[in-house]
Amino acid sequence: MKPRDESELAEAIRAAAGPLRVVGGGTRPVVRAAGEALHIGGLAGVRLYEPAALTLVVGAGTPLAEVEALLAGERQRLGFEPVRWNALLGAAGESTIGGVVAANVSGPRRLQTGACRDALIGVRFVDGRGEVVKSGGRVMKNVTGYDLVKLMAGSWGQLGVLSEVAFKLQPAAATEATVVLEDLGLGDAVAAMAAAMGSPFEVSGAGWMPGVGTMLRLEGLAESVAYRVGRLSAALARFGAVRIQRESSGALWRALGEVAPLHGLAGAIWRFSVKPSEAPGVVARLGCPVVLDWGGGLIWAVLPEGVDARALAAPYSGHATLMRGPGVVFQPEAPAIAALGAGLRAQFDPRGLFSGGAGNGL
Template sequence: MKVESERQLAEAVRDATEPLQIVGGGTRPVGAGVGRQLEVAIRGVSLYEPAALTLVVGAGTPLREVEALLAAEGQRLPFEPVRWGPVLGAKGESTIGGVVAANVSGPRRVQAGACRDSLIGVRFVDGTGASVKNGGRVMKNVTGYDLVKLLAGSWGTLGVLSEVSFKLLPAAYTHATLVLPDLTAGDAVAALAVALGSPYDVTGAGWLPGEGALIRVEGLADSVAYRAGRLAETLGRFGAIRIEREGGATLWHDLGEVAPFKGRPGNLWRFSVKPSDAPGLVARLGCPVVLDWGGGLVWALTAEGVDARTQAAPFGGHATLMRGSGAGVFHPEPAPLAALARGLRARFDPRGIFNPGRMG
């Protein structure tokens, strides 16, 4: 079933007599799909004010259309959304509502924050079929519950997004990527920490198999050249360094979309940990990895059926099975947090029809 307006969406929810599997473009098939599929195709721009750096858009609008619109005005979404469809084996087209529902944030998160940090307003339909609005077109609001942050990363379990609002940033004029090819994943974390702790406004810090450690700076040409040069001096003790200009964009695309693991068999895990714990986690896992966010995000490709959470248990953090089988998908929540989550679901989805079992 496809809905193309908020009215149709509300009617579909009110009339539902069975669980609903909420989808946008179908590019993030994470967790078990249960019930009748409800495709949200509410598209179009409600408001775009380049001078105010504000965008309001239908949740079913393809991400590529949003990015093209912003690029034409020299602007961008701050959190650098990435597409997981190829590495997850999905063939759909990513939508902006799906980005919000999964709180998808790319390499620039280390400098600009996550998707939820750029989200300033939402409209959604709750489990009773009621339309709800929270937030607005500016950052300051005093509406009580921060449903904007709550809906981001809820994976369609609390409500079905119909419209989302963002604050924007100007696009970077130029960029440079420092590549340290001699560093292993475990050794790279120390260099990434030095770069992120420097005053040179790093906008990306990760490690890519076959390339090494990657560090990005962006901005005006003279500033980028200066900061890249100073970073190279600062990081000289970690070994050889080369500086990529235009070619650096491909490296960050491959890092954010976990391109090295596309089409490779196995379970694909996503770990969020303290960056200082990344070397220990990587050593314990003993499998191919990709690092982002200075080591705070670890993608790991394990053998099929492996529950990597047991290997990562000593390091805390959070683990999600993004692709594969033989284990639970989302990390078990501590009892107090699980109780809070159940209470929220009971409030916003009293019939339990939205993506049941996906996160619980």
């Protein structure tokens, strides 16, 4: 099924006789649901763009690349820095903005500006009854139904099919630079990232990659960035030598967001969200190639297929997800949260059309 607009999407869902597999760009095949394919690429296009108001409303099937190109023309951006996982997960296709929202995809800047759900100010979606649901608004001050807006971000398509999303935007940074500390053990790397994020120098990214080291990004006006780079470098001198990346700074952060050091490695890809202070211990117990983002709060790891990384990394707070590998593995939810989720799915998808998640559609 390939609906061309929201009304056709609603009609297709009302007429569905069994489970549906929502297909967008096919770039995040984390949950492989069975069912008839429901392609949302026809729900594309800009509905409203007001650069002066920093507001964008766009169809959920719109390719992410088109959204980014549109914003770049006005020197604006999605502050949460959506990233692409195609190469990491071995998926083809082009990421859609609806898939970004459904998976709450948030890049390195999340630690400064928040996640995708924090930039999302409105959604339209079709629930399992085939009814159109609208929540939120098209301007930042409109917070009607805000909780439902947040629920749709990261719902993996289990509550309905997004048809339209609205964002608050940010001006693009005039320049950026990256402070790199080489040859640190992970314990010192996490300590250095914590010190940088606790400083007054407005760090917009903090991560660690093998072959690069500890990375700290600063963005803004050129004079401000130069000043803050100097002050931050001096503040971190106790951790060792500092190297400054300017021209190649953007490429470093794209590589981090896309988890480039793990591309092409055989095995299962796991994603951990933990307390940054726990990261060195978790990595030591995993004993495998890793990439760290969000100051150590996000760990990407590659392990042999069949190994339960959750058991290997225990104990830890937070959650883990098998992003590439056999089967579907999400962190078990606490009983109260699981009951709340089941209640929401029963309300929005009483026929269980989307119970398998978003399939290959993200």
